[in-house]
Amino acid sequence: LAAFIAIASDIDDLIPILTAYEIEWNKINDLLERTGAMDRLSQYSERGAALTSAERDGLAKDLHISLSDFVTLENIWGAALVSNLLVIGAGRKHFALRLLAGSLVDYHKATQRWWNNIAQHANHLIGNRPVYFVSSNPHSLVNLVSGYALEHERELIDYIAEIQHQDLQHEYQAIQAEEVKSSKENFLYYVLKKYCADPENATAGREKEHRETQVGIAYIKSDRYLDVDAQVIELNKLIPERLDPRLSREGMERLRKSDAVIFNIDYPLGLAAYQILSEVTQNVDQIKGIYSMGKAATLNGRIGDVIIPNVVYDEHSQNTYLFNNAFTARDIAPYLVYGSVLDNQKAISVKGTFLQNRRFMELFYREGYTDIEMEAGPYLSAIYEISYPRRYPVNEIVRLYQADLDAGFLHYATDTPYSKGKNLGAVHPSYYGMDPTYATALAILQRILKRETSM
Structure with missing residues (x-):
């Protein structure tokens, strides 16, 4: 992944954004592994049907977020919600960056x-x-x-x-x-x-x-x-x-x-x-x-x-x-x-x-x-x-x-x-x-x- 930066202050935005992204990804990864949610997510993925109210409640508790926040996440990801959570649960993130030009x-x-x-x-x-x-x-x-x-x-x-x-x-x-x-x-x-x-x-x-x-x-x-x-x-x-x-x-x-x-x-x-x-x-x-x-x-x-x-x-x-x-x-x-x-x-x-x-x-x-x-x-x-x-x-x-x-x-x-x-x-x-x-x-x-x- 490459990003074009227009000025030095773009780096001041990019680094904290990626840092926050990595932290949140790894937090979700830990929670999914610790709670055993990955097995249930695999079942939901194979079934292909929409999540039930009880399943939403369970995943919200697994992720330590409110139900309204989980619904917001569901609205953003739509049908990709379960597959995205499976990807996050599959491995941790560790970003490395290199500045190619920036004088x-x-x-x-x-x-x-x-x-x-x-x-x-x-x-x-x-x-x-x-x-x-x-x-x-x-x-x-x-x-x-x-x-x-x-x-x-x-x-x-x-x-x-x-x-x-x-x-x-x-x-x-x-x-x-x-x-x-x-x-x-x-x-x-x-x-x-x-x-x-x-x-x-x-x-x-x-x-x-x-x-x-x-x-x-x-x-x-x-x-x-x-x-x-x-x-x-x-x-x-x-x-x-x-x-x-x-x-x-x-x-x-x-x-x-x-x-x-x-x-x-x-x-x-x-x-x-x-x-x-x-x-x-x-x-x-x-x-x-x-x-x-x-x-x-x-x-x-x-x-x-x-x-x-x-x-x-x-x-x-x-x-x-x-x-x-x-x-x-x-x-x-x-x-x-x-x-x-x-x-x-x-x-x-x-x-x-x-x-x-x-x-x-x-x-x-x-x-x-x-x-x-x-x-x-x-x-x-x-x-x-x-x-x-x-x-x-x-x-x-x-x-x-x-x-x-x-x-x-x-x-x-x-x-x-x-x-x-x-x-x-x-x-x-x-x-x-x-x-x-x-x-x-x-x-x-x-x-x-x-x-x-x-x-």
């Missing part, structure tokens, strides 16, 4: 070749034009400006009826009857993703791409080096009538005169954020704004909340960055239905999520840090180098208040590490993650449009 020069080369692929496909779009750099995901901004989902509401609703997705049907009916506060737009964006992923709707997928091209959206798939796709959105090609209705249309006629583009990337992890932003700023003439939205763990909020930091401690550089965040709570609140907005927060950019334990988190919390994520610190190190004629310092308090650059960081809480097992996947269906995701995307897009239409 600083190697990482720089990978990032440079990633950009060369961007330039090859989109240099005619970016050229000498002003750029708004956005680190988000491949779907939010596109859905907000293309209008495809909203124009095809009937087809999307017919689709969930056709596949008999009762939860989504009930949610749509509740939205239409105004029985819930959920956004219809967010709902349609969620269904659109499922709709386009269905192989039977390949024609609709091609039509969607054509419609997106009409409003100035170009996709650039990553080519081997970094697994980070990109999009270029030409602001002067946006069609006001197709924009998400929650966006202000004020001054949209001025947008026709804008020469600016949005360069949106599928947010990278850890130090790759520094590498990519540094590479982009070296290859474009003017950066008009830098905005990042992404997932975080919260120590004082709830899943679905939006966190806005203005202090970030970066574990990579050991710097504490103080800066003016372009966003405040009032920029997010109009779009956020279920969560709360926590602004003026202190964030910590960690090297890897697996490296954080309860003792670390308690230390962070006592120091006032409530937001744990992985990208803000590396991005701020790059912003420092954009603003000053020297490399970012190490182990200092860095004040970026004078930086002549519009920069904003928005994090939405998907994990509450103080609460065991509480994350977005465990607590809510993925649909409810749309609320903070689109609230932050709307705030970023609204700020860009306002800056371009007020000039």
